[in-house]
Amino acid sequence: MQKYAKILESVRTASPLIHQITNYVTVNDCANITLCIGASPVMSHAPEDVIDMTKIASALVLNIGTLDSKQIEGMLVAGSVAADRNIPIILDPVGAGATPYRTKTAQQLIEELPITVIKGNAGEIGTLAGTTATVRGVDSGGVAGDRKTIVRDLAARLGCVVIMSGEEDLISNGSRVAGVRNGVPLMGRLSGTGCMASAVTGAFAAVAPDTMDGCIAAMVSLGIAGEAAAKVAAGPGSFKPAFLDAVAALTPEQVAGHAKVTEY
Amino acid sequence: MQKYAKILESVRTASPLIHQITNYVTVNDCANITLCIGASPVMSHAPEDVIDMTKIASALVLNIGTLDSKQIEGMLVAGSVAADRNIPIILDPVGAGATPYRTKTAQQLIEELPITVIKGNAGEIGTLAGTTATVRGVDSGGVAGDRKTIVRDLAARLGCVVIMSGEEDLISNGSRVAGVRNGVPLMGRLSGTGCMASAVTGAFAAVAPDTMDGCIAAMVSLGIAGEAAAKVAAGPGSFKPAFLDAVAALTPEQVAGHAKVTEY
Amino acid sequence: MQKYAKILESVRTASPLIHQITNYVTVNDCANITLCIGASPVMSHAPEDVIDMTKIASALVLNIGTLDSKQIEGMLVAGSVAADRNIPIILDPVGAGATPYRTKTAQQLIEELPITVIKGNAGEIGTLAGTTATVRGVDSGGVAGDRKTIVRDLAARLGCVVIMSGEEDLISNGSRVAGVRNGVPLMGRLSGTGCMASAVTGAFAAVAPDTMDGCIAAMVSLGIAGEAAAKVAAGPGSFKPAFLDAVAALTPEQVAGHAKVTEY
Numbered sequence: 001m002q003k004y005a006k007i008l009e010s011v012r013t014a015s016p017l018i019h020q021i022t023n024y025v026t027v028n029d030c031a032n033i034t035l036c037i038g039a040s041p042v043m044s045h046a047p048e049d050v051i052d053m054t055k056i057a058s059a060l061v062l063n064i065g066t067l068d069s070k071q072i073e074g075m076l077v078a079g080s081v082a083a084d085r086n087i088p089i090i091l092d093p094v095g096a097g098a099t100p101y102r103t104k105t106a107q108q109l110i111e112e113l114p115i116t117v118i119k120g121n122a123g124e125i126g127t128l129a130g131t132t133a134t135v136r137g138v139d140s141g142g143v144a145g146d147r148k149t150i151v152r153d154l155a156a157r158l159g160c161v162v163i164m165s166g167e168e169d170l171i172s173n174g175s176r177v178a179g180v181r182n183g184v185p186l187m188g189r190l191s192g193t194g195c196m197a198s199a200v201t202g203a204f205a206a207v208a209p210d211t212m213d214g215c216i217a218a219m220v221s222l223g224i225a226g227e228a229a230a231k232v233a234a235g236p237g238s239f240k241p242a243f244l245d246a247v248a249a250l251t252p253e254q255v256a257g258h259a260k261v262t263e264y
Numbered sequence: 265m266q267k268y269a270k271i272l273e274s275v276r277t278a279s280p281l282i283h284q285i286t287n288y289v290t291v292n293d294c295a296n297i298t299l300c301i302g303a304s305p306v307m308s309h310a311p312e313d314v315i316d317m318t319k320i321a322s323a324l325v326l327n328i329g330t331l332d333s334k335q336i337e338g339m340l341v342a343g344s345v346a347a348d349r350n351i352p353i354i355l356d357p358v359g360a361g362a363t364p365y366r367t368k369t370a371q372q373l374i375e376e377l378p379i380t381v382i383k384g385n386a387g388e389i390g391t392l393a394g395t396t397a398t399v400r401g402v403d404s405g406g407v408a409g410d411r412k413t414i415v416r417d418l419a420a421r422l423g424c425v426v427i428m429s430g431e432e433d434l435i436s437n438g439s440r441v442a443g444v445r446n447g448v449p450l451m452g453r454l455s456g457t458g459c460m461a462s463a464v465t466g467a468f469a470a471v472a473p474d475t476m477d478g479c480i481a482a483m484v485s486l487g488i489a490g491e492a493a494a495k496v497a498a499g500p501g502s503f504k505p506a507f508l509d510a511v512a513a514l515t516p517e518q519v520a521g522h523a524k525v526t527e528y
Numbered sequence: 529m530q531k532y533a534k535i536l537e538s539v540r541t542a543s544p545l546i547h548q549i550t551n552y553v554t555v556n557d558c559a560n561i562t563l564c565i566g567a568s569p570v571m572s573h574a575p576e577d578v579i580d581m582t583k584i585a586s587a588l589v590l591n592i593g594t595l596d597s598k599q600i601e602g603m604l605v606a607g608s609v610a611a612d613r614n615i616p617i618i619l620d621p622v623g624a625g626a627t628p629y630r631t632k633t634a635q636q637l638i639e640e641l642p643i644t645v646i647k648g649n650a651g652e653i654g655t656l657a658g659t660t661a662t663v664r665g666v667d668s669g670g671v672a673g674d675r676k677t678i679v680r681d682l683a684a685r686l687g688c689v690v691i692m693s694g695e696e697d698l699i700s701n702g703s704r705v706a707g708v709r710n711g712v713p714l715m716g717r718l719s720g721t722g723c724m725a726s727a728v729t730g731a732f733a734a735v736a737p738d739t740m741d742g743c744i745a746a747m748v749s750l751g752i753a754g755e756a757a758a759k760v761a762a763g764p765g766s767f768k769p770a771f772l773d774a775v776a777a778l779t780p781e782q783v784a785g786h787a788k789v790t791e792y
Contacts, residue, residue: 017665024288024552025295025307031553031719036764041719042623042665043553046596052627056664068310068334070596095306099316136320137281137306189512191295191305236300237508244765248717288552289559289571332574332598359570363580400584401545401570453776455559455569500564501772 001259004217005252007208012038016058016206020199021045021075023065023094026192029240030063030199036248037221039203045071050078058206059087061198064105065094065138072105079113088116088205092198096120097127097135110158117205117215118154119163119198122147129154140166148177148264161212163201165194169219173212180216181260182223184230186239193243197222200247220259225250227258265523268481269516271472276302280322280470284463285309285339287329287358290456293504294327294463300512301485303467309335314342322470323351325462328369329358329402336369343377352380352469356462360384361391361399374422381469381479382418383427383462386411393418404430412441412528425476427465429458433483437476444480445524446487448494450503457507461486464511484523489514491522529787532745533780535736540566544586544734548727549573549603551593551622554720557768558591558727564776565749567731573599578606586734587615589726592633593622593666600633607641616644616733620726624648625655625663638686645733645743646682647691647726650675657682668694676705676792689740691729693722697747701740708744709788710751712758714767721771725750728775748787753778755786 017040022030027043034041044053047070054060060082062075082089091113093106106128109115118128126133126143129150134141143150147170155162156174164170169180187193201218208214228249229242281304286294291307298305308317311334318324324346326339346353357370370392373379382392390397390407393414398405407414411434419426420438428434433444451457465482472478489510497503545568550558555571562569572581575598582588588610590603610617621634634656637643646656654661654671657678662669671678675698683690684702692698697708715721729746736742753774761767 019665023307025291027553028292028556028719032764035717035719040665040667042626043551043594044623044627045594046629048597049595049627049629052629053665056626066307066309067313069312095308098306098320099308099313101310101313101316137283137304137317139304189299191292191299234506235509235512236296237505237510237512241505241765241769242762245763246765248763248765287571289555292556330571330573331577333576359572362570362584363572363577365574365577365580401547401568401581403568453563455556455563498770499773499776500560501769501774501776505769 001256001261003213004220004259005256007204007214007217008221008255009252010207011203014207015040016203017042017056018059018061018199018202018206019044019053019057020061021071021078022061022063022195025065026195029192029196032244033196033247034199034203036244037200037203045074047074047077050074051081054078054081057087059090059202061090061202062109063092063094063195063198064102065195067105075109076112083114088211089113090117090119090198090202090205091115092195093118093120093124093128095135095138096124097133098137103127115160116211117161117163117201119201121165121194125154125162125164126150152177161215163215163219165197171212171215176212177264178216179262179264180219180223182220182227184226186230186233186236187226189236190239216261220261221250221255224254224258265520265525267477268484268523269520271468271478271481272485272519273516274471275467278471279304280467281306281320282323282325282463282466282470283308283317283321284325285335285342286325286327286459289329290459293456293460296508297460297511298463298467300508301464301467309338311338311341314338315345318342318345321351323354323466325354325466326373327356327358327459327462328366329459331369339373340376347378352475353377354381354383354462354466354469355379356459357382357384357388357392359399359402360388361397362401367391379424380475381425381427381465383465385429385458389418389426389428390414416441425479427479427483429461435476435479440476441528442480443526443528444483444487446484446491448490450494450497450500451490453500454503480525484525485514485519488518488522529784529789531741532748532787533784535732535742535745536749536783537780538735539731542735543568544731545570545584546587546589546727546730546734547572547581547585548589549599549606550589550591550723553593554723557720557724560772561724561775562727562731564772565728565731573602575602575605578602579609582606582609585615587618587730589618589730590637591620591622591723591726592630593723595633603637604640611642616739617641618645618647618726618730618733619643620723621646621648621652621656623663623666624652625661626665631655643688644739645689645691645729647729649693649722653682653690653692654678680705689743691743693725699740699743704740705792706744707790707792708747708751710748710755712754714758714761714764715754717764718767744789748789749778749783752782752786
C-alpha cells in the first residue's frame, strides 16, 4: 500500500490548485478539505472568470449538486480549457437519476468533455450506466445488478475511471476493478462527505502517475481519516471538525498501514 | 407530551425528503440538521429542476434569506407543484419588514401559494400581520401589540399555521394558540438557527397528522436539543456541532419528558 | 493599546448592521464571526434588495471571492448608496491578480466607489498597487518590493486605508504605517479567515472614530482570538468553532493586554 501513501505525499509536496465549480450547500467543506489534504482550492463559476482560472489549475472538479443554466455554461467553458490543457476533470453527478435535468446535465457533461473520473453513489452511477437505479433527492436508492460489472463496464465505455461510493467503494478504469473498505457509517450521516471526496479526488488525480491509483488513494485517505475522526466525535456535528482535523493530520504511514484495498 | 414524541418517531421512520429553496448563508446547516433529525434534505433552485424535485418531495421549504428574481421564479414553480401534490409548504420570510423587496416577495408567495406554515421572528411575523413591527437586517426589532393575538389572527386570516419564534415560541392555527418555552439564549447567537428550525418544521409537517402539532413538536425538539448542546458548548462556535449532535441523539423520551408547552 | 480595546467595546455597544455582498464559500463563517464580534450581519446581493438594505446598514463589505456579473451589479448599486450615506465600504479583492476578471472587477469597484478600506493578501494588494505580484487561485504567491512602501503608497494614491494581511499584517492610511503581529499559522490553514477579517473590519470601521485605528483593532482582535483558539484546537477543523468561541469571548482587557502593534 506504499503506492497510495506516496500519492498523498505528492499532494502535500505539489499542493495542486483545484478549481471547483460546485454546489452552494457543501462548498465550504470542499474548500476546507482541499486545504486539509494539502492542496489549494479555488471556487469560481462565472464564464468570464473560469477560463483564466482553469488555465492555472491542476484539476477541475464539476459537481452538479445545485446546478442552474449559468453554472452549466461555466462548467462547459472551464471543461474545454481543462481538456485543452489535459488536466484531470472530475465529475460528481449529484442527484443524477432523481430528476431529468440532473441526469441530462450529467450526460451532457460526459458527452462534451473528456471526463477523467466520475464519482457518485450507487444510484447515480447506475443511472449513468443505464441500469435500473433509483436516486431520492441526492441519496442513492440502490441499483440493480452486479456493482463491479456496472462500474467496470461504464468505465470501459466512457474511457474514464468510475468510483461508486458505498460501504465498499468500487473503483474501475475499465480493466482493473478495486474495492476500498475504509470509512465509517458516520460519514453517511453528514452532508457533503461525497462532495468532499470528489474535491480530494481532484487533488489526487492532479498528481498521481496513474489516475485509478490516485482515486484509490483518495478514497483510502478519506476513509482512514474518517475512522480516526469517529473515535473522537460525539455525533455527526462534531464529526465534521474532527474529520477535517484527521485529514490534515493524516500521514503516509497511516495510509500505508491501514488501507483496505482489494483488487478484484 | 407523548403526542410530540410520536411525531419525532414518525420523522425518523418515514425519513421524508425535504426540498429546500433557501439562502446560501445557512444552507449547509439546514442540510445537516435535516439529516440529524432523521429526514433527507435536497436543495435545488433552478426552475428547470424544481418541478421534478418537488414531485418526489414530502415537503417544500421556502426561505427568502438571500433572494433574487431567479430564485423567486423557482419558488413559485416549485410551490405550484407542491400545491398540486398537497404537500406542506413552509415559508420563512427572512428579513420581511427590513426591505420592501423582502416584504413584497413574502406577500407574493403567500398570495400565490397555499402556504401551510409561516415561521418567522416577531418583526417578520408582525410585518406580515400588518402590525407595527421592525426588522433590522434579518433580526427582529420587535412588534407592537399582543403577540398571541397577532399570531392567531394572522393564522386565521391566511388559513395556515403561524410560528413566531422568540424566548417563548408562539404557534397558532387560527383557533389554538400554544407557547413553547424550550431552548437557550445561545441559539440566538448562532447564525441560522431560525433557518434550521424552518427546515425541521418541514420534516415534522411532512409526517404529522396535525400540522400545528407538528410545528409544536419541531420547536420543542430543537429547543430540547439546544438545551442539551448548551451544556457542552463553550460558545456560539462550539454550540453548532454540539447542537447537531444533540439533534441526532434526541430521543422521543427526551421530547416527552422535557417539552414545555402551554396551550393558551 | 487602550484605544483598540475601546473600539471593540464600541462594536459590542452599537452592534452595527454590516451588509455583506460576498462569496458563497465562506459566507456562513462571515455571518457567524460578525455575530460573535458583537455586530449584526446581513447578506443580500440582488440589485432589487441592496438599495434598501444598504440604507439601514452601518458598513458595506464587498468580497469578490465568487463574483459574477449579477453580483457586481449589486455591489455597484449598494456601493453608490453607501457612498451617499457616507458609511464605510470595505473591499476584499479575493483573487485579484489570479485572473483578469477579478483584477478588473477590483479596479472597477475602486474607480467607481469611494472605498474606505481595501484588505487583501500580499499578492492581491501588490496586484492593485501595480507591483510585480503573484496570486495562485485565492492564495498569495508573494510580492516584489518593500511591503510597507507598497501599502503606504497605495493608500495614499487611493485615499483609503490598505490592509495587507500576512505573518505581520501591515496597515496604512497613506501617512501612518502600522504592523500587527497577533495571530497564529493555523489561521492560514482554514478557508475563510481572510474573508472573516474583512467582515470584522466592516464592524470596526462602522464605529471607530479613526478608520485606520479601527482596522488595527480588527486585526488585533482576530489575531488574539486566534491565539486563544489555537490553544484548544486539534487542527484546522476544530480551530473554526474554537476561533468563533474565542471571538465571542474576547474582552477589551485581552485586546489591551495582548495587542502587538508597531507604528513604523
